[in-house]
Amino acid sequence: METQVYLESLVAAARKAQQEFETYSQERVDAACRSIGKVIYDNAELLAHMAVDETGMGNYTSKIAKCKGKSKTTWLRMKGKKSRGIIEWDEKIGIAKVAKPIGVIGSVTPTTNPVITLMHNSMCSLKCGNAIILCPHPRAKKVGAKVVELMNGALEQLDMPQNLIQIIPEPTMELSAGLMSAVDLCICTGGPSMVKAAYSSGKPAMGVGQGNVQVLVDRDVDLNEVAQMVLTGRTFDNGVLCTCEQNVIVPQEKRTEMLKAFADNGAYVIDDEENAERLRECVFPGGVLNKNVVGANPDVIGEMAGIPVPPEARAIVCRTKGYAREDSLSKEKLFPVLAVFTYDRWEDCVEIARANLEMEGAGHSCVIHSNTKKHIEYVPTRVNVSRYAVNQIGGTGLGGALDNGLNPTTTLGCGTWGNNVISENLYYHNLMNVSRISYRIKDAVIPTDEEIWEK
Template identity: 35%
Template structure:
């Protein structure tokens, strides 16, 4: 009976939050873009000042990742995201095309449900709050249970700052009684779901009957092509995979190399702190990557190489930064060929770049289709070939996967929700920003009368008929000419 009561309490809590958010948003959407801009400026500044404190809370509660990188992610979510969106025009008149007589008006979608993962808890709250407020929307968060306290604190920081700057109370809020029933109630009663989290939750968002923007799992291969600067490519991969201990979904999951440079790449990886597991060690580590139901084991998420080795009962170099297992197969039953949000990489060697290309596609089809691929190469033609053939939404060239994918080391939109496109089961292939959170209303003036359309269609029909007659005439003349020629030859 107690569980049922808690479910009902959670549902009631959600209904209250949504009602309050609805009232607040109806007032907020009347604000000018300039007034909204001042609010998000203050929110970004306040969140940035709390970046370290929120990062500490996240690490202590989840045990995922590490403090210095969590601070960077909070700063990224507040300062870099803000710099990217601050000058955008998203509400009111966006464009007035005098020539075509079409007026475009930005309109908020209303209330957004923000699903928050445990891997990037506080940074996701900051980022989603900023893009929601910028686009005139209220947001109600559903925290991951394993990060509920740090997420609640991040919500408080953002909400307090928004109210201080003039936003109505209720524009940013979060569930306090966490149940699946409550989250489902939230998803049914909002206007849009912004889902970042596990596959089950994302699928639930798309099945809720409410429009949703979700993401799929990442399983990005990193291909080192023979023209690459190998030392720099390895550095970027190592920096990326160790950033917050690999919890960003765009981080590399496998390295694929050509046979002709394998030895050089392996030597460089070892020199920079990679530890290659033996067959026996790989078997022990493999047991910890997946749970019995085939999903990623949360015990390994965001852990250091040393911690994973300790859990697996193996001894590795005390300075090892990454654990690497050389593999030759790809499949659901091979945990090394799947998404590993931790300091583990698979390593594949292929005969040439064409075979490496096929291996990368195989890895993506196994898991992570539509998400991200990384290529290290100085051959522009091969880069283009990868761009044309790979079933992903972002191909990152000569950059760390984790920070390149979220737009920190590339000019992609800075974001912590990365769409996977239709091929990956997502509603968008974008790095999600505030433009994804508005509807565009179009005011279109009449420029033709129905008689103009009728005349146009009639003229098209006449032209088609004349072409047909001309074609027949040409064929007839050709036939007569041929007959005359035959008679003259006789």
């Protein structure tokens, strides 16, 4: 009962603030969004260090880049976009679209992204005139509280209503579950069990599916360039992001060249089955993820596995003994380890990617390195994911970037393939209701029944 009363008090305070906030002009709403993005940008180093120190995951450099990159990309893409009142008018069909707030948004956030998920969901919520209540992961509550303190400080300077952004400072599973049922809509960015709870809360919910990004490498690309991009994505924040490259599928005759390219670009390559098995049993003992390796450095993983990985190694690249359920390394790896698979025909490459994703990661993402349009466009006919990134870095690009058209996000929907309600990058337009004013179409030409049914 105490939990329910506590959550009801948070929602009541949020609703009071939201009801005032939704009367504000587009300009004032946008000023609020800009201010909370900018304060995270300005405090990137502080927050990055707090996040690594508290969670023990990732690295400072990547987290600084995430704070700066996601804040500026999110603001740039929503800057000047209408999200209040009439946002679209189509004279041809006589429809005017009117944006309406949802109300109070709840957001359950993960330990792997303890800063930018809070910021991004807050910016998107406020963009549509909503208030938001954040529930961080228990192992990231201190940095989460600092994020909210900074964002609220920025809003206070603009004389915004109090309690537009609130946080549960001592999060528990009970409070997370209760929040999902107390708000008007919940965004759940976390593990499968948490997402399932969100969808069972009785309220609208937007969750995410599991990542397991497959990298399909064609014969017509520069393997050294591919290695550079893949390693950049795989090593970003020590591989804790769902967007990081996981499995590389290369032509059989180019396998040796691909492994050399990885080694030349700083990876430690394991190409013997004895050490591959040691690594396999270390990171997936009994086929289950070893949580102690999540976000760890490559040399730390090597030490745990009894493999002499040097401290300067950027990632571990390992051979496999089969794909999908034949090898646990086919799974999502939230640490800087890449698994390598080979193929003869492009169709075989696509099948390996499909099977790996069907086992884990359905609906999430693929990265395709190819200059053959026919091959690129064949992949979607066989592999059901929500994003196909072509000749890009997955780790930093699939969540939206300045050099692609994907919406910047920290919540990547996986469609019904991943048991999600959206198959896109969650953005502010997902956090509004849209009403439609319908006008009668003047001088509409109404066809006869015969004309409608004619072949």
